[in-house]
Amino acid sequence: MQSIRRRLAVSYSLALTATVGVFGVALYWERRASAVREQEEQVAARINVEVTFGVRVLQEQYRTTQNLVARIPTIGAAPGEVLLGLQRDVGNYFEGIRDVFAIADNVGRVLYTSGAVSALPPEAATRIRQALVRQPIERRAGRITLVQGEEPYRYVIEPVPGVGDGSGVAQTWVLLVAARPEGPLYGPSQLLMSMLIVAPLILVASSLLGYWLAGRSLEPVDQMIEELEAVQDGRSLHRRIAVPPGGDEISRLGSTLNAMLARVEQSFTSLRRFTADASHELKTPLMVLRAGVERSLTHPKVPAELVDSLDETLRQINQMTELITNLLTLARADEGRAGLVTAPADLRNYVVEAAETAELLGAEQGVAVQFTVPDRPVVASVEAGRIRQLLLNLVTNAVKYTPSGGEVELTLDLLGTEAELTVRDTGIGIAPGDLEHVFDRFWRADPARSRTGDRPGVGLGLAIAKWIVEAHGGTITIQSRPGRGTTVRVLLPMDGHEPRA
Numbered sequence: 467m468q469s470i471r472r473r474l475a476v477s478y479s480l481a482l483t484a485t486v487g488v489f490g491v492a493l494y495w496e497r498r499a500s501a502v503r504e505q506e507e508q509v510a511a512r513i514n515v516e517v518t519f520g521v522r523v524l525q526e527q528y529r530t531t532q533n534l535v536a537r538i539p540t541i542g543a544a545p546g547e548v549l550l551g552l553q554r555d556v557g558n559y560f561e562g563i564r565d566v567f568a569i570a571d572n573v574g575r576v577l578y579t580s581g582a583v584s585a586l587p588p589e590a591a592t593r594i595r596q597a598l599v600r601q602p603i604e605r606r607a608g609r610i611t612l613v614q615g616e617e618p619y620r621y622v623i624e625p626v627p628g629v630g631d632g633s634g635v636a637q638t639w640v641l642l643v644a645a646r647p648e649g650p651l652y653g654p655s656q657l658l659m660s661m662l663i664v665a666p667l668i669l670v671a672s673s674l675l676g677y678w679l680a681g682r683s684l685e686p687v688d689q690m691i692e693e694l695e696a697v698q699d700g701r702s703l704h705r706r707i708a709v710p711p712g713g714d715e716i717s718r719l720g721s722t723l724n725a726m727l728a729r730v731e732q733s734f735t736s737l738r739r740f741t742a743d744a745s746h747e748l749k750t751p752l753m754v755l756r757a758g759v760e761r762s763l764t765h766p767k768v769p770a771e772l773v774d775s776l777d778e779t780l781r782q783i784n785q786m787t788e789l790i791t792n793l794l795t796l797a798r799a800d801e802g803r804a805g806l807v808t809a810p811a812d813l814r815n816y817v818v819e820a821a822e823t824a825e826l827l828g829a830e831q832g833v834a835v836q837f838t839v840p841d842r843p844v845v846a847s848v849e850a851g852r853i854r855q856l857l858l859n860l861v862t863n864a865v866k867y868t869p870s871g872g873e874v875e876l877t878l879d880l881l882g883t884e885a886e887l888t889v890r891d892t893g894i895g896i897a898p899g900d901l902e903h904v905f906d907r908f909w910r911a912d913p914a915r916s917r918t919g920d921r922p923g924v925g926l927g928l929a930i931a932k933w934i935v936e937a938h939g940g941t942i943t944i945q946s947r948p949g950r951g952t953t954v955r956v957l958l959p960m961d962g963h964e965p966r967a
């Protein structure tokens with residue numbers, strides 16, 4: 467259960483991390499792209515403003531002065547060379563322009579370049595010139611690489627009609643403005659920072675939430691497991707688990723389990739009833755058989771050669787009667803019909819009785835029997851017949867599984883609120899792997915499996931012993947070492963004390 471919960475929470479967190487990651491990257495790139503777009507738009511708008519400004523200044527100045535050109539005195543100019551430039555007071559208008567800004571006249575002479583052009587390497591001036599003199603003279607816009615290996619500039623080339631150099635004829639000049647986005651992009655990096663701070667918080671919080679949610683949705687399953695664990699044996703098969711309403715998977719699982727429990731209970735009941743009915747039905751014919759064989763045996767005219775076989779038949783009938791009685795007892799116990807009729811009794815009497823029987827049995831087999839009982843009475847509310855049966859089953863086992871020369875010891879003791887009864891033998895013992903099966907019905911250890919032979923039996927003795935002890939509110943345990951012997955320990959609650967849970 468824990469692991470499903472953890473698995474769910476982990477997968478949820480992983481899925482969330484992936485989603486947040488992808489979302490974050492997409493958001494970052496989108497933000498970055500739009501920041502770049504904004505910068506580009508700003509640049510384009512600035513270029514347009516500067517173009518309009520340039521055209522307007524040139525045309526207005528020409529209208530008032532009719533000449534925009536002046537000779538520029540240049541030290542070191544070649545003889546005969548005339549350098550022309552924009553009139554100084556016209557040029558002053560363009561001082562403030564930080565972008566690449568250039569003006570050429572109608573024959574391709576560059577009359578003005580802004581400070582930004584001088585800041586660039588000489589190749590940039592050449593490229594600007596080439597762009598300005600390109601024919602035909604018309605408005606052009608696009609991108610131009612001014613410095614090899616650097617980002618291209620966005621540019622606009624605009625014809626400026628109605629200007630001139632004082633020749634009296636209006637000319638059409640050209641004006642170039644180029645610019646590119648400068649400076650860092652602010653939006654995306656700030657977004658990245660905030661995402662790096664917020665994302666871990668979101669992830670931690672939602673992982674905890676996922677763990678909690680997984681726990682909550684698995685709670686009904688947990689509850690179901692607990693309820694199912696209470697269905698321990700045939701007697702608790704009538705229990706049903708609570709089915710949560712809603713018809714979801716969990717309530718369907720609950721209904722399915724309940725249906726299965728119902729079917730199991732039904733088969734259990736019919737099996738029990740069959741065993742009980744069959745044993746019951748077999749009892750009467752067996753009694754008739756026994757009476758017939760006994761009568762034949764005691765008949766004065768019975769032929770001597772038949773006595774042995776009649777004896778054997780009687781022995782088999784007796785064994786079968788015992789088996790059927792045992793089966794009936796267990797079947798009734800399973801059905802809950804074998805209620806005890808208890809009365810307070812001193813357990814010492816039964817122990818002494820059982821020890822006497824054991825002595826008789828042991829004498830045949832060369833097994834010595836001893837017993838110890840306390841001086842004080844050990845009073846418990848018991849059904850006398852059942853306690854006798856319990857002790858008989860235990861001592862017959864002890865004697866049966868102890869080879870000649872061995873010992874069997876019965877002890878009754880007071881242990882706080884309980885009576886402790888032990889039957890110890892020095893017999894063949896039980897292999898450790900077999901110990902958990904000894905209380906199973908019809909289970910017998912391998913070497914002793916034959917029904918007849920020197921250790922006859924069917925494997926019901928301990929099953930019945932266990933039922934008797936538990937019906938009295940007690941416990942039974944068995945300890946054994948192969949070749950060393952076996953100790954069966956029974957604890958029964960004494961009078962005036964509640965049985966242990």
Ligand SMILES: Nc1ncnc2c1ncn2[C@@H]1O[C@H](COP(=O)(O)OP(=O)(O)OP(=O)(O)O)[C@@H](O)[C@H]1O
Pocket residue numbers: 859863864867891893894895896904909910911912914922923924925926927928929952
């Ligand atoms: N004291 C013991 N020493 C060694 N093995 C034992 C002892 N008591 C029980 N066992 C083993 O446990 C098995 C089950 O015992 P249980 O009394 O139920 O059956 P059984 O004695 O074989 O037959 P039944 O008692 O029905 O006549 C035995 O067959 C035997 O293998």
Ligand SMILES: [Mg+2]
Pocket residue numbers: 859862863923926927928
């Ligand atoms: Mg037995």
